[in-house]
């Protein structure tokens with residue numbers, strides 16, 4: 001691992017401390033550390049050299065753009081939208097299936113609904129009324145508003161400088177700019193779209209999941225201890241300051257290195273070795289399940305279809321609300337409980353109801369990268385620090401997972 005990133009991951013010491021709290025207190029999400037870390041990592045992967053000179057200016061504009069991308073499309077000065085951007089303009093039909101509301105009118109009671117690409121499960125109680133409501137949900141658009149304009153300007157300048165320079169870089173932007181194979185050559189607009197897409201997609205997903213993992217581990221000392229054992233075992237094979245690398249990551253993922261796993265796990269080791277998820281993977285998947293960051297996936301019907309009595313016309317855009325699957329008690333007993341060990345069975349992740357990263361041909365292409373970044377962060381965090389919450393830890397789960405005031409923790413150096 002790049003030592004600079006490594007340092008950043010080690011909590012960006014001295015930066016982003018929450019005013020009013022002692023020096024050792026960090027705002028884990030919100031406007032500082034984890035979110036900044038996720039964006040910085042993505043920025044550095046895309047433009048290694050420019051990450052030191054252009055990052056701060058870029059980040060300021062990107063923050064505005066992020067805010068605008070999740071707002072009503074009112075394109076007048078003063079609104080979040082005007083200061084940001086929207087991705088595409090498409091009319092989208094929001095399908096509110098009545099089973100998303102239970103008898104008390106609550107959203108998605110865990111025991112009543114499941115919708116997946118395979119259809120509704122037989123256990124779903126059928127509503128008598130016609131199930132589909134149409135709402136004009138405008139997802140996006142309207143010219144390039146301010147945030148995006150400025151972000152694009154910064155990126156274009158970087159691209160121009162790259163073209164004028166003879167230096168070679170080993171980063172994503174260099175690969176995008178290469179014109180060796182004209183079959184895959186992208187024009188500048190397409191390159192810019194790719195860059196923004198990578199920055200945008202990995203930002204909130206990674207930072208929110210990392211924050212929630214810290215929260216759950218804090219609240220579940222047994223899981224934290226098991227994770228620490230697993231990661232001190234990895235550190236034990238390395239010199240004190242030696243960064244982790246790819247081979248370490250492999251032992252951090254599906255090769256169990258914690259004895260306790262064998263006690264808990266009913267599955268025999270596979271012939272390839274102990275191909276069982278490590279406690280790190282279990283914690284990550286359980287966090288992704290319980291604190292669902294991406295609530296659903298968008299699809300379009302290419303022909304009229306019937307899903308267990310629900311008729312969906314051809315050409316409709318559908319928001320498949322996958323979040324509820326994660327709380328289905330038939331699939332995940334005691335669904336609201338943080339139980340990382342339920343992921344001991346590796347096959348859980350490949351079940352066709354598991355939509356943590358979407359599914360089918362649109363499966364999240366950043367899945368592995370996202371898991372690597374979260375894993376690396378947790379590895380350093382749990383082996384180097386203890387932490388306790390110090391107020392402001394209000395967490396909202398709906399409509400999106402967030403800590404409106406940040407999750408404040410006081411960290412101290414970990415000593416046995």
Ligand code: HEM
Nearest residue numbers: 198201202205206294297356357358359362363364366370
């Ligand atoms: C914890 C981390 C992440 C989670 C939970 C996550 C989740 C998801 C989900 C649920 C989808 C929808 C897939 C579908 O429609 O079936 C998606 C799509 C996507 N994700 Fe991620 N993602 C994560 C990280 C990343 C990262 C790091 C990147 C890029 C570097 C990325 C890039 C994308 C892109 C480009 C799509 C659209 C794919 C398409 O429509 O073909 N994601 N992600």
